[in-house]
Amino acid sequence: MMDTAEIRRRWLDYFERNNHTVVPSAPLIYDDPNLLFVNAGMVPFKPYFLGQQTPPWDRATSVQKCVRTGDIEEVGKTSRHGTFFQMNGNFSFGDYFKEGAIRLAWGLITASRDDGGYGLDPERIWPTVYTDDDEAFAIWHEQIGIPTERITRRDANDNYWHMGVPGPGGPCSELFYDRGSEFGADGGPAVDEDRFMEFWNLVFMQEELSEVRSKADFDVAGPLPKRNIDTGMGLERMATLLQGKDNLYEIDEVYPVLAKAAQMTGKIYGEHSGHSATSSHPDDVHLRVVADHVRSSLMLIGDGVTPGNEGRGYVLRRMLRRAVRAMRLLGYRDKALPELLPVSLERMKASYPELETDFGRISQIAYGEEDAFRRTLDQGTTILDTAVTKAKQSAAALGGNGTPTLPGSEAFALHDTYGFPIDLTLEMAGEQGVEVDRDGFRRLMTEQRQRAKADAKAKKSGHAHTEIWKELRELGATDWQAYQALSTEGKIVGLVVDGQRVDGMSEGTTGQVVLDRTTFYAESGGQIADEGVITTSTGQLRVLDVQRPVKGLVVHTVEVASGEVKVGEEVQAQVDPDWRISACQAHSGTHVVHAALRQVLGPSALQSGSYNKPGYLRLDFAWNSGLSAETRSEIEEVANLALRQDLPVSSQYMTLPEAREWGALALFGETYDEQVRVIEIGGPWSRELCGGTHVAHSSQIGALTLTGESSVGSGVRRVEAFVGMDAMRYLAKERAIVAEAARLVKAQPGELTERIEELLTRVKNAEREITALRQQQLQAQAGELVRSATDIGGIRVLTHDAGDAGADDVRTLVTGLRGRLGDAAPVVVAVTGSAKGRPLVVVATNAAARDRGIKAGDLVRVAAGVLGGGGGGKPDIAQGGGTDSSAVGAALEAVERQLHDLAGVQ
Structure with a gap:
């Protein structure tokens, strides 16, 4: 069996022998405003294909780390889909074209393993070509020798490549391998792409597209000035073939984590329904989720991503938590990542040795996130139990007909606010005989996704004028002198106002200026941009910000402080030296x-x-x-x-x-x-x-x-x-604060801590004394208040406004008054007070009142509603509050009216 690391090594060695420069993988975090992560092997080479930069080599090769996050929730449901993957690529920039790309590909995949190749059986390789790409068809048939019946023509949906926007494009030739009759029907890739597995795509960039409406609907403006080659071979796909495995979850870099998870949970992968690409037992799905997400998280943290609540950090957090959640659904309750992450490290470090060097940091972040999520699960379980009890009570109040249902809004709050997974909500609610309003949950999730897409679209619109910067970059790179000087002479090569190029700017205008030479530092690496001025013979500009919207171009955001400036004028750029x-x-x-x-x-x-x-x-x-x-x-x-x-x-x-x-x-x-x-x-x-x-x-x-x-x-x-x-x-x-504090407490600075501690002790003692005196005063009033109790239909009712008394004092007073009024007859006590300037109300009932159906929680809601707020509690005692202090009298009167209604007394 050929390890994935060896497949990778052979790839790089082969193309290096064929005069390609080996380019290291770019980090998964890449400087592209439209990408969360590198999602294709050609991403680091885009500036060369788009003509924004001149490539430093004619031929290059790489094995690029990639992450695709569009459908994380689908990971594991089939055996095909994964989040992290590696893309082997070879690239030609105006050098070899179709014949060279095809011959190089064929040479590597069919050469014997002893000769450094992959040793695939030539009789089982099926190329596809674009519908009218007769040139590629002829090369495969006449020069490589593949029979015409094994070369399939396919339309633009399958065999034409472009970036989805105007720019380079061209036909492609995909390579498929026949895995045998046990995987499906014969007849080539057009019949069965499970049996015939795609493993390499050769893209022939030869045309300039002027308009792109869809994958297969576009306009060709003409041929490219230079024809380029961009190929991508899925490393995991090739490992699946060369290791004789069914799918990517069984290859050497992925399966050990899956096997460890199965061992930890006592599960047997594939025991129930096999592990086909189309249907899977839930246990197999969970094991795949663990295997994929642990490896993906290892690679993301290794490239500097940390868990967070938005963007890249949210993707990482979601994957780590899905892995922990999957282990819990498999029945494992202990910490899982300390057992699983080192297994993934052992498999990945052969290709990425820096992971082992940095594993202390990586593991610390991953384990910390698991600990936080375990606390979330515990907290979420408590909240879920409360919600389930409430759902049962609501069902019982309606007569007990039908199954209790947890509202979709509560399931969504658990998911969105507390990070509690919906599948755990479904499982745990079901165990207690409660259904979940899935439609309501899905509706809220859909609304959230739509908001997120709108936000993402709004953010991307910030790059709507990227073409302007590309145009200005084509005039030449900025001669950047920030390391050498604070002042330099230059010339204005471009002015932009409100996203449009202009010839001049007048006093009071804010816009962007591009100079042919500048000494201003552009924000990067955590350091903000320089401030200063740009001066011409006709005006002066105050520099507000400096950025690099495209590589090689420095753009100054400025305000015209005086005069006016025009394109082509000579300038003096001066950074503020103190700044x-x-x-x-x-x-x-x-x-x-x-x-x-x-x-x-x-x-x-x-x-x-x-x-x-x-x-x-x-x-x-x-x-x-x-x-x-x-x-x-x-x-x-x-x-x-x-x-x-x-x-x-x-x-x-x-x-x-x-x-x-x-x-x-x-x-x-x-x-x-x-x-x-x-x-x-x-x-x-x-x-x-x-x-x-x-x-x-x-x-x-x-x-x-x-x-x-x-x-x-x-x-x-x-x-x-x-x-x-x-x-x-x-x-x-700080010294001045210390001196003033020492003066106020009449102590030397060195004695300040001791003196403050002494004062705090005295304050706490005084507060306790005041509280005790206030409670004594309230209790002293209790006898007089008891005598003020009235009778409403046989119910002894006592209402009172305690003024500025706080919640604790009011509660103590209410329970004391209830006790003094005795148990012989029904008793209701309602007292208002004030907490931090906001009115509050506490209501208490005795057992005899509750026997008549009078509940404190119902009464407090009546009073709190008058106060402009809400409240609740138990039938024997409840508390509420509001915002309108002037309504305390009306609130107590509302309680009395409610009791009149309950007692049937006018």
Whole structure:
């Protein structure tokens, strides 16, 4: 059997021998505003195919990590679908075309294993070609020697490729392998794509599309200036074939997790109904979900994604929780990921050794998310039990006819607010004889998805003018001088206002300016953009923001402060020097804090995100628990010692593999070019990939003080700090606060803590005394209040407004009055009070009143409704509140009227 890692290695070796440059996989997080994750092998090469950039090679090959998330809920229901996958690709940029691509593909798949190939049987390979692609048909038949009956012509729905938008496109040739009669009917891919498995697609980009209406409906403007090749071979598909397996869940990189999950839960995969591609037993579905999502989560966290409530983080959180949920549905109640994630690591590290190096951080994040979800499940179970009881009570109140039903809104709230899975809601409600309003739940889910799609569409509309930036980029890349100078001369090459290119801008106008040369730093890597001015002979622009909407192009958002400017004018671009100095201090300070964290906490405390602006920084890092005051103090001291030591700060350029070998840390979530910039502070003490601006020596940071530490997600903490003069101002402000506090309590600063503790003790004692006195006063009134009780149809009724008494006092008064009124006759006590300026009401009944059907909860709802609020509680005592303090008298009168009605008294 050939391992997946070996299939991958042979691919890269084969194409490298055939003069292709091996390009490392891009991270799953990619710099594309329209993608959550890289979802195809050609994504990193899109700028070359679209003509936005010149490719640095004529031929390239890669094995690209990919994630597709469109139908996560379908994962596991069949044996075909998975979330994470790897796409082997070979690419030609104006070099070889159809014949070369076909010959290269045939050479690899049919060469013997001893010769480095895959050794597939040539007689079982079926190519498909586009309907009218006679050239590809002839190559397969005449040059490769495949009989015409094994070459299938298919229409554009199957064998034409484009990006879904105007741009490059072309026919493609797909390769299928006949797995044998036990998998289905004979007749080729057009008859049965389960028996005939597709494993490779060769795309021949040869046409420029002017309009694209659908997959098969488009207009061809003409031939491309350069014809390109883009191929994609599914690594998991090839592993399925070469390992003689039925589907991707049984290959060596996936099945061990499934097997471990089966062992942990006592299940036997495929025991019930086999594991066909079309129908599956629920246990098999759950086992597949675990296998897929554990591997996918490992790869996503490895590339810097952390669990969250939106975007990429939400996808990861959803997958981790679906894996834990699936294990629970299989009957496993203990922590599952510590058993499963290391199994996936063992299979994936052969291809991605960095996973093992970084496993401390990866596992910490994953296990933290499982712990959080286990708490959610416990909380959700309690809420569900309450909702189920309420549904049963509602059914009983209607006479007990029909099955109790949990409203769809409550099931949706459990899912949306508490993260409680709907299938667990269905299962656990069913165990207690309660149905769930599935239609109502689905309707609310549909509405949520529609809102999410509308939001996503709105976000994408922010990139509606990308074509303008592409046009300006075609005029040439911006000569970016941010590392060399604070001021530079240049020329205006483009002006944009409200998304449209213009020739000029006048005073008061806000828009975007593109210069041929600039020294302004464009926001990236957590560092915000520079501020400053751009001056021409006719006007001055204030720079508000700087971004890179497309690679190689720097765009300044500006306001015309005076005069006017026009395209083609010469300019002087001047960064605010104070702004830049403070920004450098903050960015270098971020590196220092990161190094201090790793020195104090250990190497697993790796940065997962950062933000810095002049004078301020924040840094997110992998860690599961809060930091003690002593630990924070130690981190701050280590950082400031690094500043005092005046460590040299230097930058070097090298290839990404060289940087990794050198021990440089990469910021997760960032996309790096082949040539990367490495920032060193004190040699190996701090060595990171970074494109930001920095000080020359650590002492130039000035001072650094930590101001906060908090949680920002499962397994992720955040520290915040001020640097430079902002740190000094922060400390001076704290010093002033301490001095003023010491003056107020008449103590020396060193005695302040002891003095405050003493005062707090005295305040608490005084509050207890006041509470006791107030309760005594209320109880003293009780005798007089009892004498004021009235009779309503044989019910002793006492209503009273206690003024500013709080909820606890009112409750104590009500229960005391009820006791004084005795048990011989029905008793109802209703008292109003005030809590934080808002009116409240407490109602109590005795047993004799409840025997007559008088319930405190019903009465309190009447009173609270008059107060402009609501309430409820038990039949013997209930509490409510509202917003209208002027209505307390009316609320008590409403209780008395209700009792008149109940007693039948006018």
